Amino acid sequence: MRKLVYALVATALVALVGCVTINVYFPEAAAQKAADRFIGTVIDQGAAPAGAQTTPPPQGEGNPPPSAMLLDLLVPAAYAAQTPDIRVQTPATEAIRGRMQARFQNTLKGLLDAGAVGFTRDGLVALRDAAAVPLSQRAQANAAVADENRDRNALYREIAHANGHPEWEAQIRETFAKGWIERAHTGWYYQDASGAWKRK
Known part of the structure; x- marks a missing residue:
């Protein structure tokens, strides 16, 4: 009799897990906020914000109900999806941030100010007008x-992996692309959706 009860419970659990569909949506608002903070520290040369998150967010206060604990045990992503957030700070992204800040201060800001370089629609930068750079400085x-x-490519990939969703890389890139353009200073160039260069 006991074996029959165990078999029925096991079958019910398998059926429950098989019927549970977890949709983990890209947390767009959280990604925009995180991208804006990161971009601000590069363009504005500030340090990482004091409240910047270095560990995954807490899953809530107090004890979750038993049903949530059981579901979390069976499908861990289900409970975590209740508090969508995006993690941007990892040792790898902090190293990237440091290089980007130094490069921005030493080279890119001058190139952006001169109109030689602009922000592309896919979250990168491009040499827009080589003639705006003296021949002796073009290689640099x-x-x-x-x-x-x-x-930048490494940053978008690392953020997607740090959040456990490598498939989010394209959405993270798109979010950052918008953020770089929104934070561009007056006079800097950027590409619109069609790829045409515009001046802010």
């Missing part, structure tokens, strides 16, 4: 653009 400008794009 090209190297800065290549290094910046390598770091």
